[in-house]
Every structure is written in structure tokens, then in C-alpha cells.
Amino acid sequence: MPSGEDDLIARYFKPIAVHSGALGLADDAAVFTPPPGYDLVLTTDAIVAGVHFLPDDPAATVARKALRVNLSDLAAKGAQAAGCLMTVALPASVDAVWLQGFSDGLSADCADFGCALFGGDTVHTDGPLSVSIFAFGLVPQGKMVRRAGAQAGDRLFVTGTVGDGALGLRLLRELSAALSPAGTQYLIGRYRLPQPRVGAAETLRATASAAMDVSDGLVGDLAKLCAASGVSARIEVARIPMSDPARELLCRDPSMLEPILTGGDDYEILAAIPPARAQAFRDGVAAAGIAATEIGEIVAGDAAPQVIAPDGRALSFARASFSHF
Amino acid sequence: MPSGEDDLIARYFKPIAVHSGALGLADDAAVFTPPPGYDLVLTTDAIVAGVHFLPDDPAATVARKALRVNLSDLAAKGAQAAGCLMTVALPASVDAVWLQGFSDGLSADCADFGCALFGGDTVHTDGPLSVSIFAFGLVPQGKMVRRAGAQAGDRLFVTGTVGDGALGLRLLRELSAALSPAGTQYLIGRYRLPQPRVGAAETLRATASAAMDVSDGLVGDLAKLCAASGVSARIEVARIPMSDPARELLCRDPSMLEPILTGGDDYEILAAIPPARAQAFRDGVAAAGIAATEIGEIVAGDAAPQVIAPDGRALSFARASFSHF
Numbered sequence: 001m002p003s004g005e006d007d008l009i010a011r012y013f014k015p016i017a018v019h020s021g022a023l024g025l026a027d028d029a030a031v032f033t034p035p036p037g038y039d040l041v042l043t044t045d046a047i048v049a050g051v052h053f054l055p056d057d058p059a060a061t062v063a064r065k066a067l068r069v070n071l072s073d074l075a076a077k078g079a080q081a082a083g084c085l086m087t088v089a090l091p092a093s094v095d096a097v098w099l100q101g102f103s104d105g106l107s108a109d110c111a112d113f114g115c116a117l118f119g120g121d122t123v124h125t126d127g128p129l130s131v132s133i134f135a136f137g138l139v140p141q142g143k144m145v146r147r148a149g150a151q152a153g154d155r156l157f158v159t160g161t162v163g164d165g166a167l168g169l170r171l172l173r174e175l176s177a178a179l180s181p182a183g184t185q186y187l188i189g190r191y192r193l194p195q196p197r198v199g200a201a202e203t204l205r206a207t208a209s210a211a212m213d214v215s216d217g218l219v220g221d222l223a224k225l226c227a228a229s230g231v232s233a234r235i236e237v238a239r240i241p242m243s244d245p246a247r248e249l250l251c252r253d254p255s256m257l258e259p260i261l262t263g264g265d266d267y268e269i270l271a272a273i274p275p276a277r278a279q280a281f282r283d284g285v286a287a288a289g290i291a292a293t294e295i296g297e298i299v300a301g302d303a304a305p306q307v308i309a310p311d312g313r314a315l316s317f318a319r320a321s322f323s324h325f
Numbered sequence: 326m327p328s329g330e331d332d333l334i335a336r337y338f339k340p341i342a343v344h345s346g347a348l349g350l351a352d353d354a355a356v357f358t359p360p361p362g363y364d365l366v367l368t369t370d371a372i373v374a375g376v377h378f379l380p381d382d383p384a385a386t387v388a389r390k391a392l393r394v395n396l397s398d399l400a401a402k403g404a405q406a407a408g409c410l411m412t413v414a415l416p417a418s419v420d421a422v423w424l425q426g427f428s429d430g431l432s433a434d435c436a437d438f439g440c441a442l443f444g445g446d447t448v449h450t451d452g453p454l455s456v457s458i459f460a461f462g463l464v465p466q467g468k469m470v471r472r473a474g475a476q477a478g479d480r481l482f483v484t485g486t487v488g489d490g491a492l493g494l495r496l497l498r499e500l501s502a503a504l505s506p507a508g509t510q511y512l513i514g515r516y517r518l519p520q521p522r523v524g525a526a527e528t529l530r531a532t533a534s535a536a537m538d539v540s541d542g543l544v545g546d547l548a549k550l551c552a553a554s555g556v557s558a559r560i561e562v563a564r565i566p567m568s569d570p571a572r573e574l575l576c577r578d579p580s581m582l583e584p585i586l587t588g589g590d591d592y593e594i595l596a597a598i599p600p601a602r603a604q605a606f607r608d609g610v611a612a613a614g615i616a617a618t619e620i621g622e623i624v625a626g627d628a629a630p631q632v633i634a635p636d637g638r639a640l641s642f643a644r645a646s647f648s649h650f
Binding site: 023026027028029030031032033034036038039040041042043044045046047048050051052073074076077079083085086087089091118119120121123124125126127128130132134139141144146147148212213224228 | 331348351352353354355356357358359361363364365366367368369370371372373375376377398399401402404408410411412414443444445446448449450451452453455457459462464466469471472473537538549553
């Protein structure tokens with residue numbers, strides 16, 4: 001590992017900072033000229049070893065997950081990513097091989113998602129490794145999609161599949177013989193490397209009355225969207241999209257429903273779409289190659305959202321969403 | 326301490342997030358409409374317990390220092406602060422009293438410096454407490470003051486006094502009987518609570534060919550400014566501004582010169598000013614109530630900057646700047 005912070009930045013992060021405004025990471029700050037007519041959408045999310053990723057996860061996926069959890073927030077707000085800054089807290093155990101893997105992973109995702117690295121800070125810690133990313137994106141002025149805004153009658157959609165990440169984390173901690181190696185790898189991959197639904201941003205701006213990133217579990221995040229909008233909701237378990245491996249685990253062990261619906265690490269988008277725009281939403285996300293499934297609807301009232309089982313009962317959960325506290 | 330992250334944010338941080346674009350910290354992201362004709366200046370700096378502050382420093386000064394080290398960067402770039410986002414990593418030992426003090430300190434400084442809190446993330450750590458702040462400011466388009474740009478003949482100025490923070494940290498670790506209680510408290514205060522020179526921003530834009538925030542020691546940071554500008558420099562120890570307590574410590578122990586010049590934690594501004602604009606610079610900062618002292622000049626070449634002692638010798642230092650690695 002290089003001896004000083006400047007050397008470390010020059011070797012591992014300067015090559016990624018290709019935007020002219022990053023000034024080669026050799027200034028106190030970076031500069032960005034916002035295009036006229038756009039708002040900036042600002043978000044920050046941190047991931048910590050042992051909490052949001054496992055200490056022996058590959059360095060490249062640690063970097064990519066740190067960026068992608070932020071890109072997922074931007075996408076849910078209808079924003080196009082523009083740039084990011086990063087703080088990494090490194091324990092002494094981190095070596096040059098790890099740093100190179102981390103840098104390579106970050107570089108690949110910054111390029112793939114058009115999210116330029118504008119700067120950062122590198123600190124030493126005797127605690128766990130952590131990566132905090134601040135990301136900013138652009139939306140036409142006044143067009144950010146909010147959590148507030150859902151109306152009774154809106155259809156509720158979720159992208160992709162739900163529960164994979166939470167099951168992947170369980171499998172990393174305790175391998176299950178009940179699942180094929182391919183299924184196991186699929187779920188672990190979904191935990192380590194979220195797929196931010198960046199292609200849905202434009203369609204969300206055009207069609208959604210409210211939307212959010214599902215990161216702490218579908219049930220709890222739906223409750224947050226409803227609370228922000230002053231409404232309630234009703235979703236059906238039978239309609240919730242699950243991957244084949246998740247469904248296979250659930251068939252063998254019905255208690256897996258709880259982590260699937262409340263475990264978090266989905267990084268899918270939950271959106272409330274007025275009925276008149278539902279087809280436009282379906283068409284828009286499909287054109288972007290993103291699956292989206294209607295799982296229920298917004299209803300009036302301020303009760304907790306109802307999660308209806310196939311037998312018609314309303315389910316309740318010990319805790320509605322994952323909390324890191 | 327509240328049981329969940331949402332409760333914690335609602336209790337301690339939502340009251341600070343008064344800007345409408347922060348959406349009460351109840352959305353995935355915040356929104357900021359940049360004023361036309363301005364560039365955004367982006368910076369991030371993290372502080373870690375045991376490295377950048379002491380674990381028993383008052384919670385309020387920890388919060389304020391975390392913000393101020395970023396405000397210092399913005400000021401040095403000629404930018405006016407606009408907003409910030411924060412990630413705090415909290416160990417289990419943090420209690421409600423600490424959080425309230427932290428929140429009060431952050432609130433006071435956000436208000437005093439016009440730097441709105443737009444969002445953040447709160448994570449749990451079994452390592453040291455850390456605070457990472459991302460701050461953004463505004464400059465008229467194309468007017469950010471860079472490290473690159475200094476020319477031979479430019480006069481070198483530094484604001485405030487140099488070395489106080491590094492001496493304050495020494496006194497916190499090992500109290501010196503050689504200094505009065507008032508002097509000791511002054512230096513400790515300078516370590517705990519930097520004074521970002523935000524009033525100098527406009528004058529820097531109008532007069533500086535290059536500038537930077539002195540955070541890692543005057544000698545090392547001057548070398549960075551020179552390297553970025555492709556020049557060298559010559560400064561005189563006798564002209565370097567020091568506070569009375571710093572000078573008193575130096576009189577009793579000449580070896581204190583090294584921490585004063587290389588120890589860091591100054592958060593003053595080093596600026597290269599063309600001779601024709603030197604008087605305008607002096608007048609501008611004086612009008613803002615900020616002391617600035619001419620300490621030397623930029624010279625041609627790529628040699629390391631020379632630090633000239635009162636007897637005419639060029640000094641050398643074991644290490645030119647503080648490194649946290």
C-alpha cells in the first residue's frame with residue numbers, strides 16, 4: 001500500500017477521475033457547471049463492512065455496491081446520474097491488491113453509469129472498512145419524483161424481483177443445501193451487486209405520482225411512501241415478483257416470506273402510478289428492458305399498508321423493514 | 326438513543342434540515358435548483374475520532390469541525406457555501422446527550438454559515454466515530470480559484486495565524502506547564518474549532534492567481550500549490566503570522582517550529598496574488614475582518630519551496646506535512 005494519502009489517491013483514484021471538473025483530484029475541490037433548466041438531485045449512502053457487505057466480499061463489488069446504492073436512489077427520483085464524491089475509511093489490513101480491485105470496480109461502474117468521480121477523501125480507521133458515496137444527478141426543473149404524491153387509486157408497481165438480496169445475505173452466512181449452486185450464486189450475486197434501475201428514470205418522471213428506492217424491505221418502504229403521501233395501500237403476496245431461486249427457497253420454507261418482504265437490499269423501485277398512466281409506465285420500463293410488476297394499489301386512509309396472503313388474510317411482520325441499528 | 330435510524334434522523338437532524346429542498350429528510354434524495362450563471366464547487370472531507378479530533382472532544386465542536394473543514398475548502402476556492410450532506414458512523418457508546426450536542430453544534434454552524442443540511446446517512450460502526458461531510462458552494466461560472474495558476478513574482482499571503490491547531494492538539498495530549506491557562510485554552514480551541522475564512526472568498530476570486538486551504542501544514546501545502554502551478558516559492562519564517570501563545574511556546578522551545586509549520590489543522594488560506602493586485606487583496610480581506618500576512622513569493626522553477634530562517638539558512642523538515650497515514 002502506498003505510504004501516504006496523496007500517493008494512494010494518485011495511484012488508485014486519479015485514473016478514474018477523468019471528468020475535467022475533477023481537476024485530477026489535485027485541488028481542494030471540484031467544479032461542475034450545471035446545465036440550465038435542471039435541478040440537482042442529491043443523495044448519500046454509506047456501506048460498512050459487516051453491516052452492508054461482508055468483509056471478504058470482493059473489493060470490486062464493494063466499490064460497485066457503494067456506488068449502485070446511490071444510483072438506485074437517483075433512478076427512483078427520476079434523475080440521471082451526473083457525478084459522485086467518495087470517502088473511504090480504510091483499516092490497516094487493506095493492501096494494494098484490494099485497492100486495485102476496488103479501484104477497477106469503481107472505474108467500471110463510473111463509466112458504465114455515466115457517473116463521474118469528482119473527488120473524495122481517504123481516511124485511516126481502526127474500525128471496519130466503510131465507503132460513503134455522495135452522488136448527484138439531474139432532472140428537468142421541478143420534475144424530481146418524490147415519495148409524497150401517491151393518490152388513492154394509484155397502481156403500485158415494483159421493478160425486478162423482491163427478496164433476492166436478503167436471501168443472498170442469508171446464504172452467505174449459512175449455506176443452504178436446499179438450493180442449487182447456480183441458484184445460490186444468483187442470490188449471492190444479487191446481494192453483492194445491486195442492479196440500479198437507471199433506465200426507469202425517464203418513465204418515472206413522466207408517469208409516477210410517487211416513487212422510492214426499495215432498500216430496507218418492500219413492506220417497510222411501502223409504509224414510508226404511504227406515510228409521506230398521507231395514504232395507505234394494499235398489496236398481494238401472490239403478485240410480488242420473485243426470482244426462481246427465491247421462489248424455490250420459499251416453497252421449501254414458507255418462513256422465508258418474511259425476509260423476502262422485509263429483509264432489504266433489493267434496490268428495486270416502488271412506484272405509484274395513476275391508472276391512466278399505467279400502460280405508459282409499463283411500456284416505458286419495458287422499452288428500457290426493465291421488468292415491472294403491478295403488486296397492488298394505493299388506498300385512502302392512514303392505516304399501515306395491508307399485505308394480503310393468497311388465502312385473503314392480512315399478514316403482519318415482526319418488523320416491517322431492515323434496520324441497521 | 327432512539328431505537329432506529331429513522332427515529333434518530335427525525336429527532337436530531339430533521340429540525341436542522343430547514344431548506345425546502347431537503348424535504349424534511351423524508352425522501353430518498355434532496356433537490357437543489359442551481360442559480361443560472363454559477364458553477365458548483367464540490368468538496369468532501371471526513372474526520373475520524375482519534376485522528377482528526379479526540380474522542381472526548383465536545384460533541385458540538387465535533388459537528389462544527391466536520392462542517393468547517395469543508396467550508397474552509399470552499400472559501401479557499403472563492404466559493405460561497407450553499408449546502409451539505411453528512412454521513413455519521415456512530416459507535417454504540419453514543420448516547421442521546423452526545424447526539425443532542427452534536428445536532429445543536431451542526432445546527433448553529435449551518436445557520437451561521439448559510440450552509441443548509443440537505444441530507445445524510447447514519448450508520449452503526451464498531452470502530453471509531455466518524456463524520457463525513459460533502460459540501461457544495463457556488464462561484465460565478467469559470468471563477469473557481471484553483472491551486473494551479475500561481476506565477477513567478479506572485480506575492481504569497483496566508484490568513485490568520487499558523488500552527489495554533491497543531492500546538493493545540495499537542496497540548497490536549499500533553500499539557501505544558503510553560504503556557505498560561507488562557508493560552509492553552511486558546512490553542513486547544515483553535516484545534517477543536519477552525520475558523521473557515523469564508524469572508525475571503527469574494528476577494529480571492531477577484532485577486533488570486535491560485536489559492537488553497539492550509540489543512541496539512543503550511544510547508545507541505547505550499548509545495549502542493551507550487552507543484553500544481555509548476556512553480557517554486559520562497560517564504561520567510563520571520564514573516565509567518567503566529568498567535569501570541571504559539572510564539573510563547575516557540576520562544577521556550579525552538580523545536581516547536583516544525584509542528585507550527587508542518588503540523589496541519591490550520592484551516593487558513595494560502596493565496597498567490599499578482600503584485601498589481603496585492604493591495605486589492607489586502608484591502609478586500611481587511612474589509613471582511615480577516616487578517617492576512619505576506620510571507621514570501623512565488624519563484625520560477627520546480628525545486629521544493631524554500632523556507633528561509635531569520636539567519637538566512639533554508640530550513641528542511643523531516644516531513645513537510647501532516648499525513649493521517
